[in-house]
Amino acid sequence: MKRVLRVLEYEKMKQQLLGHVSSSLGRQKIEALVPSTDFTEVQKWQLETAEGANVLRLKGHIPLGGIFDVKAHAKRAKIGGSLSAAELIEVASTIYGGRQLKKFIAVMVDEEEVALPILYDYVTQIEPLTDLERAIKQCIDDNGHVLDSASSELRTIRHQVRSYESSVRSKLESITRSSNTQKMLSDAIVTIRNDRFVIPVKQEYRSAFGGIIHDQSASGATLFIEPQAIVTLNNQLREAKVKEAREIERILGELSEQVGAVANELLANLDLLATLDFIFAKARYAKEIKATEPKLNDKGLILLKKARHPLIDAEEVVPIDVELGEEFRSLIITGPNTGGKTVTLKTIGLLTLMAQSGLQVPAEEESEMAVYQKVFADIGDEQSIEQSLSTFSSHMTNIVDILDQVDFQSLVLFDELGAGTDPTEGAALAISILDDVYRRGASVVATTHYSELKGYAYNREGAMNASVEFDVETLRPTYRLLIGVPGRSNAFAISRRLGLSEKIIEQAKQQIDSDSNQIENMIVSLETSQKSAETEWQEAERIRTEAEELHQDLVAQLEAVEQEKERILAEAEKKAAEAVAKAKEEAEFIIEELREMQKEGLSVKEHQIIDAKKHLEEAAPKLTPQQKKVKKQAEAKRVIKPGDEVKVLTFGQKGFIVDQINEQEFQVQMGIMKMKVNREDLQLIGQPKQVETRPIATVRGGDHVKPELDLRGERYEEAMMRVEKYIDDALLAGYHQVSIIHGKGTGALRKGVKELVKRHPHVKGARDAAMNEGGLGNTVIELK
Structure with a gap:
């Protein structure tokens, strides 16, 4: 295993990782890090790193300063040893650092409602040890000087x-x-x-x-x-200083006894802090190399999208796409030297080791990595990024050792398989070795420049050719990996570009047998076809994207037309209703005058008054059957969602949709009252001004933002903080009207709420709630 880690430059990767630790505790964890073969353990490690990355994404930092490795201090104090003032200050600083980290994670989980189950479990196990910290800080300052007040x-x-x-x-x-x-x-x-x-x-x-x-x-x-x-x-001064030293020694001894009394808890805290420092170091490293969390499997499946070697400069590295283990378990990469074959091999190997170490991999989202029980690599040091030398004998010794251990849960990486000996014999050995590894069920990636292996994948089930692309025009490799296309030598094309006589090139071509020529022509055809397919796929993707955009645009236009239709209909109904109401008011006035006249003895019959009133009511505009149908269809199309403002027709009251119980029933908030209402009894008034894909915003953790905030029983300062946060959440949720329930009490909360919303930049106005909404115990605010 050590050789594999060295050959795949795992230790160099760890050196990069070490640059992100905050304490020697985390450094020790990284120095001891090796890939795990336990699938469950690797899954947990990856989840830890993902949670750490989530914290950094949301907060940008983590408080891990002031933490020291005080294991030796705790153990010495436990057996009765006395600690120096400097050592005690390190203990106090570490206790404080642990408590700050615990508070930081707990606030994210409890108050901001971020899901961090693993990290939260770790920090809840940290013992605060505040009494010991306080005792040390009262006696010793930050510079390690024992205070007079000790x-x-x-x-x-x-x-x-x-x-x-x-x-x-x-x-x-x-x-x-x-x-x-x-x-x-x-x-x-x-x-x-x-x-x-x-x-x-x-x-x-x-x-x-x-x-x-x-x-x-x-x-x-x-x-x-x-x-x-x-x-x-x-002499007197000397005696006083001796007394001072003795008293300081006594004070330090007492503090050391207190450390010894909680040494076990302190040591447990250190283990937790080491783990947390290690997790956040992995998260910082993932951020630096733009890594993502891979999907894990134990089926030997690798699917890397735009994978990059982490040790190569980000400006120079060429991303590669790799797949292995689903349609084929053997990948044979051919092509010219210096074309990037070995870097491809090392990228696959190193990213596998990183994934099994709980590290995220530098590749795009949805990449998938397998957890192997064994990883083998025969990569000649001459192909190392550092450059060295190897021989056929050393290669073969290593291969023999690999073949003694390989099984169906193994990943095997062969670089220039069979090289360093007679080409015919080397190619034959390479084919036999690949067949043996395949029969054992292992996944294998091999690079070679033997032309005999170019046809290997065509004659073997479960094997696939690949090559690194070479640009004949610039005479440079592009380092792109082409799956399904074997590499070609390009010797003739390169020679022609460099100015070699065409006559010599033609004579050389005649020396090659027809089979080789056919293979080369087939490879050229495959490369051309693949490039053509990629171009056509990109064009199809472009057309698909345009079609989706056009579809979304048409849907938006249709919705706009429907909304305009509804607006016009509602406006017409409103004007008609206003006109009828005005007419009714005038008629009622006239009828009242007629009654007065009747009382004075003028001849006005009661049935005439009743008939006039009936005719007036019948004068209200009636919708035609077609208009009724259009209105009903329009109402049906108006989808009601949580967060929408509605009118409950039975009560004539406005409210907000809190939740949808089923297709026909909704939970409605009217002031401080919630009730279940049927769809037919609801009239949609309007939707929130800021409509998100989720009707009621999920704020920092997943819970819905309610249309009211209940402050009853809260302390004044905490209540004001909650109001400010609630207004921000309500804005994100798209509400334009919410309620602040503060109760009547002494009036302090009510006054504070009024003053706060009055100066808030996003509050449009505020009013006391109506009696059916809670009265003076509730303030209704309108949001901009």
């Missing part, structure tokens, strides 16, 4: 130290400033030697001060003397 004893001792230091310095400075002693000093300064305060005295005045000599200059001309006058003070 204990009252330490505060007292340090006060004494500062007092003694001040006294010593004061006495020494008075000596250095004295005119009598300045001539005896090499320099008028106070310095420290052996943790004692001293002054620099010239050699000849050593007896003038008495005291203790602690050091001398390199030349011996200056002695660093602790004058007798401050020896006692220095």
Whole structure:
């Protein structure tokens, strides 16, 4: 396996991956990474990476700073060892980093409703250990200095130290400033030697001060003397510093005991943080190389779309399409040297290893990778991206070893199979080896330049030819992989382009037997046919796309016509109704006058008044049967969806569709009341201004946005934050009117809501709800 990893440059890929870790914990995980052969494990790894990639896509970052590998600290503390201040700060920083990461993921899942089941499971296992972190931070600052506040004893001792230091310095400075002693000093300064305060005295005045000599200059001309006058003070200062050191040691010991008490939890946290750092390193790497999550199978099926080798510069790499394992299990790639055959082989091999390591692969969406139990590769080092040398003997030794282990769950990669020996014998060996590997049920990809193998796939079921394209005009390979077309030598075409005599070329062609010529002609015909088929497919795809666009345009125009028809009909009905209402109002006024006249004794019969009123009601415009039919058809075509504004005819109230129960029944929200209503009892008023493919937007996780927000029982600050977020979600959902239920209470929430919506840029207006909508306990807002 080690040889396969080296040959396919797996370790180089890991070096790229290492550039994306945040801590030494993740680095250790990557350094130990090897491909898995357990299908279930590989699936889980891929899901982890996909979740990490989803977090980066949504947030752009992940808080993994300040995490240290404190395993050794925890283990030492567990057995009673004492940690230094710097080590304790690393422990506290790691606890804090873990808690921040836990909070970050938990907020995404709980509040933003992003589905991250694996990551959420990991972070919920992280122990907060806040008491230990707080204890350390109260005693030690970020620079590893033990604070005075760590204990009252330490505060007292340090006060004494500062007092003694001040006294010593004061006495020494008075000596250095004295005119009598300045001539005896090499320099008028106070310095420290052996943790004692001293002054620099010239050699000849050593007896003038008495005291203790602690050091001398390199030349011996200056002695660093602790004058007798401050020896006692220095001794007191020394004793105070010893007490300080002992107290610090005691404090660190106590903190170390606390670390030891939770060492098991801390070690478990470190394992979780290492896994999470590793997952997000894979996600960052996937983003860098523009990788996607492959579909996985255990059936030996590979389907790569626009696959790229991750170690080749993105500006230079040529994407390739590869398929293997469905219609054929043997792929024979032929073509000239330096054409890209080996890079193709390495791309297939390395991407297989990456997929089985839980890494996303640099290919387009919907690519598929198999999980193999064994991967073998015989790739000569001369074909390595780094360039080296190999021989036929070493090739054959490696092939013999492969044939001893290969089975139906294996992927075998052969580069220049049979090369390095007599062409006839080499080709015969290559064919026999390929047949043996195929009989064992393995998937195999082999490259060769032997012309005998060009016809191999035509005589074998389950085998397919492929080649790397070569541009004869530019005399350069294009590095495109052509499945189904064997490679040709192009020797004559290249020689002609380089200026070789046509006479020599023709004589050379006569030396080749007719079978070889027929094969070459067949290959040319296949290449021409494939290019023609690709061109025709691209043209067909273009026409299909245009047809889809035309269809969508026609559908949109038809919908616009239907909507205009409905608008005109509704407007006509509205005008007619207004006219009738006005006429009724005038008639009622006239009838009332007639009654008054009747009361005054004028001759107006009651039945005349009733007849007049009846005729008036009959004067309302009636739709013709055809108009009724058109109206009914128009109403039927108006599809009601969740989020639409409707009128419930039975109650004469407006509301919003919350959900569709079945084809004929809908759940309708009218103010604070929800009820089930039949389709026939609903009249569509309008749709949300912003209509998405999903009628009610799914916001950060999948739940529907309701047409009302209930704030009752909320704290003021949290309620205001929820209102701002809810308005954004309602806008995304396409609502143009929503309700904020705040209750009556003290009025603080109501006032806060009113002030917030008043200054919100996307709120058109706000009003108190009607009595049947909740009254003063509900504010109805209109959105722009």
